Amino acid sequence: MKTALPCCWLCTMLMYIITISSTSSDTGGTVQVVGSAEPIVALVGDDVILPCTLRPTVSAVYQTVEWQRPDLKPKEVHLYRDEKDDLALQNRLFGGRTSLFKEELVEGNASLKLTRVELSDAGNYTCYVPLLDHQKTTIQLIVGESTHLLTTQSPLRDRSHEIKGAASRPVISIEGIKGDEVVLRCEAEGCYPEPVMEWCDVHGRVLPAAGPPETSRDREGCYTVTSHVIVPKTDNNTFTCRVQQPEIKHMKERRVHIPDQMFPTQCQSSWLTGLVAALVGVAVGVAVVAGGLSLLIKIGMLTISMEPWTSVMQNP
Numbered sequence: 001m002k003t004a005l006p007c008c009w010l011c012t013m014l015m016y017i018i019t020i021s022s023t024s025s026d027t028g029g030t031v032q033v034v035g036s037a038e039p040i041v042a043l044v045g046d047d048v049i050l051p052c053t054l055r056p057t058v059s060a061v062y063q064t065v066e067w068q069r070p071d072l073k074p075k076e077v078h079l080y081r082d083e084k085d086d087l088a089l090q091n092r093l094f095g096g097r098t099s100l101f102k103e104e105l106v107e108g109n110a111s112l113k114l115t116r117v118e119l120s121d122a123g124n125y126t127c128y129v130p131l132l133d134h135q136k137t138t139i140q141l142i143v144g145e146s147t148h149l150l151t152t153q154s155p156l157r158d159r160s161h162e163i164k165g166a167a168s169r170p171v172i173s174i175e176g177i178k179g180d181e182v183v184l185r186c187e188a189e190g191c192y193p194e195p196v197m198e199w200c201d202v203h204g205r206v207l208p209a210a211g212p213p214e215t216s217r218d219r220e221g222c223y224t225v226t227s228h229v230i231v232p233k234t235d236n237n238t239f240t241c242r243v244q245q246p247e248i249k250h251m252k253e254r255r256v257h258i259p260d261q262m263f264p265t266q267c268q269s270s271w272l273t274g275l276v277a278a279l280v281g282v283a284v285g286v287a288v289v290a291g292g293l294s295l296l297i298k299i300g301m302l303t304i305s306m307e308p309w310t311s312v313m314q315n316p
């Protein structure tokens with residue numbers, strides 16, 4: 001025991017010296033605080049690691065590392081400084097659930113471990129290292145509630161029975177006619193994360209929506225997403241509205257078939273054709289009758305009956 005202590009002390013000193021030298025050699029602003037561009041997904045009750053590392057590898061042992069949730073008050077999630085945790089300002093939501101990997105700090109690993117994840121933990125976390133040019137990185141945590149484990153390889157499918165907050169089956173309605181096209185409306189509700197909505201044709205090709213989706217959020221934080229599409233008549237008027245929450249691998253869709261008669265084009269054009277045909281018919285008829293009459297007049301067969309009229313016409 002007595003020999004172990006000085007050795008330990010020596011190790012610490014050595015590490016300190018290595019840290020100082022590597023820090024000073026890297027302080028050209030080249031050290032980066034790296035998090036995760038991809039959101040981190042966890043399920044209620046899980047333990048999760050929010051990644052934050054210093055790259056190239058630099059010890060974080062003598063740094064101040066501040067984990068925060070900027071949307072909360074107080075925003076402190078976990079503060080490490082002067083080589084120890086300082087949880088005096090920690091938000092009570094995280095009480096007893098946060099820790100850093102102390103033995104990994106020397107490797108520049110300042111990742112946060114959050115245990116027993118709750119739905120309210122969903123949000124954006126920042127890992128802030130003030131001494132490294134005030135660098136911070138933001139990591140998004142998504143929380144699902146599920147009886148099944150979701151991995152990045154899990155296929156997108158209907159998970160409404162597994163995950164609270166998964167989007168509902170969309171509802172499609174016909175909103176009206178625009179020119180010779182039909183306007184469709186699709187609406188779905190989902191709690192977290194924000195659902196993404198898209199329209200597809202019968203071959204699965206994504207159709208451009210008529211404007212950006214409209215999103216509203218209620219007091220519980222649940223979203224209602226609405227999207228419109230304007231569709232021309234096609235050979236198979238089948239359209240799909242799909243709502244997805246890729247982070248929780250959830251997908252739900254509804255198909256609609258629009259009867260041909262809904263499209264005004266056909267109907268209007270046949271009506272127009274009919275009208276034109278009728279007008280032409282009437283015109284031809286009139287011409288034939290007029291021609292016949294003038295022929296009769298010319299050959300003198302109608303002189304008597306037409307006399308008063310023709311005399312008036314010819315007199316001046």
Ligand SMILES: *[C@@H]1O[C@H](CO)[C@@H](O)[C@H](O)[C@H]1NC(C)=O
Binds near residue numbers: 049
């Ligand atoms: C940090 O250390 C923890 C604990 O060993 C490990 O699980 C995690 O993957 C490490 N993070 C990075 C980014 O290396």
Ligand SMILES: *[C@@H]1O[C@H](CO)[C@@H](O)[C@H](O)[C@H]1NC(C)=O
Binds near residue numbers: 071122123124
């Ligand atoms: C977190 O950040 C992402 C991307 O920057 C953003 O889309 C999202 O709305 C944020 N979430 C919250 C809860 O602030």
Ligand SMILES: *[C@@H]1O[C@H](CO)[C@@H](O)[C@H](O)[C@H]1NC(C)=O
Binds near residue numbers: 202
């Ligand atoms: C056309 O729509 C019907 C449903 O109305 C569907 O059963 C059929 O498979 C569709 N045809 C093609 C080629 O997709």
